[in-house]
Amino acid sequence: MQMQKPSTHRIDKTIITRNSNVDPEKTSITKATFDDGIENYEVALPSKPICDYSDWRSDICNMTGDIRTNGYNNSTIFFIPPADTYVPKEQQWSINPYSQKMYTYLINYVTVKQLRGPQGASTCTVNMNVPAILLSIGGPSAPGNIWHAFTDVLIPLFLASKPLRGEVQLLISSYHQDFIDKHSLILKDLTRYEIINFDQDEEVRCYPQMMVGLLNHRDFGIDPDRAFDRFNMFRFRLYIRNTYSLPVDVDIPYKVHDSLTDKKPRLMLILRSSTRKFLNQEEIEEAITKNGFELVQMDLKNGDNLTKLSKIVDSCDVLMGIHGAGLTNMVFLRTNALMIQVIPLGGSHMNNGAHGYYDLPAQEMKLRTIHYTITVEESSLLDKYGWDHPAIKDPEAVSARGWQDRQKYYWFEQDVRLNVTRFEPVLTKALELLKE
Known part of the structure; x- marks a missing residue:
């Protein structure tokens, strides 16, 4: 009986066996010749690993093919x-799906397994013909x-x-319903489909494409060179203003009503x-009103209703506060409005x-x-x-000791x-800017 010769792969002019240690993913070759002992045919080689740890901020996996989820008690994505x-x-990767991988608390990691074939993957119970994005809303986002x-x-x-025009399903790891409810207007604009609590999902959902993790350009910012259509802040x-039904092309409220001589x-x-x-x-409030402003208060404890809050911020010309998260509400201000950061x-x-967290983003937003x-x-x-305490005498030395101090x-x-x-004088300068 004639013995069949072993299966081999030919890369360029090199023949390698199926069990060779040559890793096509580390080559620049995209095609190989397959010889199964009977006939030759070409197969594609992976051009690069599907998961990438190289970005210092974000872990990202991009897959196109047969993708199957196994979220409940497993947190695994199978890629065929x-x-x-x-x-x-x-191959297998452990991925932090939160966009800043430096944060690991309140984060459920996801395992991505690249299989050689469908063996070992669960059978699909839900078939989708749109891409999916799997992300985490744990970490520091979770407390609100x-x-x-x-x-x-x-x-x-x-x-x-956004480039997918709603034709994408979101799978959320480290799910928090409060986050979903608070930002529902944005999320509903970005996807036409049900948002899935990935960690509790017992379905095996199958997709033709999937991204695990999100690319984070920088703190509260967008790098136009890395964004679609050179998008910017x-x-x-x-x-954001359009999503919350705020007028987009309109002057600051003070200028809109500048014909009213008593308008502040x-x-x-x-x-x-x-x-x-x-x-x-109370002393600060008195100074604000004495220097020609109408005072509006925002208590961060009442900031969960963003639809209501956005309309109040939109009605203001100035947003003032101590360095902290509340200044993020600048996204609801009008062009040329003013932010005062203490x-x-x-x-x-x-x-x-x-400067980096608030001043720079504000300036990029044309505030x-x-x-x-x-x-x-x-x-x-x-x-x-x-x-005499170091925190008073030498803040630079205390800061140099690390984030904890x-x-x-x-x-x-x-x-x-x-x-x-x-x-x-800051209030005087602010009033002068608004009158320009």
């Missing part, structure tokens, strides 16, 4: 490449922090899903409820954060900014620790007693 693709061995919600979830998800703010610009004062609070709120004690670390850096005497840390002193223990006499 197209039949004409040669996969030398099964609006800055992290936009930075880590809503902006990256918008960039990934100005256009994103207009998108409206200033929304953000009142934080826990850390970095204003200790002399920067607490904390040295260059706090100043850099204030105007003023920042006010407090003195040591305006920080509650002086009363608590005295002049920075958080303890400057983020969690600090409140502000604003020197209104020193602050009043």
Whole structure:
């Protein structure tokens, strides 16, 4: 009896056996010749691994083929490449599906398995003909922090899903119904399909394409060079305004009503409820009204109804607050409105954060900014620790010790007693800008 010769693969002019250690994924070759002992035919080789850890902010997997989910108590995605693709061995990746992989708390990791064939994969119970995106809303987004919600979830998800015009299904890991309810208008605009709680989903859902994880460009920002249609933060703010049924092409409220001689610009004062609070709120409010503004208060404890809140912010000309998540509501301001950021004690670390997290995004959204850096005497840390404590004497040295010390002193223990006499020139400047 004539013996059949062993199956081999030919890459360029090299013959390798099926059990060879050559890894086609590490080559630049996209085709190989398959010889099964009877006939030759070509197969495609994977051009690169489907999962990529190389971005310092985000882990991403992109798959096209036969994709099957197994969420309940398993958190696994099975990927079966197209039949004409040669996969030398099964591979597996553990993925943090939160867009900033530095955050690992309150995050359920997802396993992505690339199989050689359908053997070992569960049978589909739901077949979809649209792509899917699997993402996490755990981590710092879970407690309801609006800055992290936009930075880590809503902006990256918008960039990934908006080009699909609603023809995409969202699978959510580390699911929180409060997050879904709070941001429902945006989510309903990005997908026409049911949003799936992936960790509790007992169905085996099958898709032709899937992205696991989201690409995060930078803090509260978009890099136009990496975005579809060179999208930017100005256009994103207009998108948010449109989503919340706010007028898009309209001047600031003060200018719209400038024919009324008694009209005052409206200033929304953000009142934080826990850390970095204003200790002399009444004195600040009096200074605001004395310097020609109509005062509007925003208590962050009542910020869950974004539809209602967005309309109040839209009616204001100025958003003012201590460095913190409440300033994220600038996305509801009109073009050329003003943000006043009060920067607490904390040295260059706090100043850099204030610029990168809020001033820069505001300027990219075509808003105007003023920042006010407090003195040591305006920080509650002086009363608590005295002049000789390192947190007072040398914020740079304390910050250099690491994030834990920075958080303890400057983020969690600090409140502000604003020197209104020193602050009043900021209000004068703000009024001048609004009148330009």
